[in-house]
Amino acid sequence: MNEELNNEDIQIVDEEKVSRVRETLPNDELIFDLAELFKVFGDSTRMKIICALLEEELCVGDIACITNSTASAISHQLRVLKQSKLVKYRKEGKIVYYSLDDDHVKQIFEKGREHIEEI
Amino acid sequence: MNEELNNEDIQIVDEEKVSRVRETLPNDELIFDLAELFKVFGDSTRMKIICALLEEELCVGDIACITNSTASAISHQLRVLKQSKLVKYRKEGKIVYYSLDDDHVKQIFEKGREHIEEI
DNA sequence: TGAATATATGAACAATTATTCAAATATTCA
């Protein structure tokens, strides 16, 4: 009786290990940003868009056609990709051409594929 | 009148480009698997677990402590990481130690970080 | 200017999913 800790609070941990690892962790903001970035890759439609753009620049209508999706759905997803700086675009009249923004996309894609294919 | 296409079906596309890109696309299964893989990286809690395990092998309780989470929540997420072959584990008595399964995790993590930090 | 086309956008709906809570296993040790 009169204990300061009840059962739920007790947890046996390797305190030295825990504080050592804690200090090496990236800050919460970077972890959040990383998760947000990978979340963008974590959808089949967006992954298909990325695969298509790995080949060449494409307009919204062509991407929709290639991915068997609607222009509206693709436009929504392109916005997500744009916000993460994964794609860029240029306008030519009423047509908007999208392309991959830098080489990281390809590198991340390839590393993912390596993992999948080596299992 | 008597047209075979109504407005919703009409879409002007660069057919040659579309079929060319279509042929280079990975099959749907690979695209799905890739999206599933990146989805696993796309959650802050799992990303924290991954960051911690980049340092050294850890038991469930210690991971929970490091990430300010509960053992139950961590256990659920470790199951997800296990299913994607991102972590492996070994049992020592009642303690289960988890560690990263191969070097792809670190590589994917690093590529993600490069993208974040170069913007 | 007005019709046609390409893209973007907002709201609504359905589906997915992370966490919590309670309870079940598994293991050690007195």
Add this chain to the structure above:
DNA sequence: TGAATATTTGAATAATTGTTCATATATTCA
């Protein structure tokens, strides 16, 4: 064996999110 600890698991809840549909905006061209 029974208490204590570590982890797992299943169900429920709350929050997030992808697609659809209707509509808005932008651009070209007759």
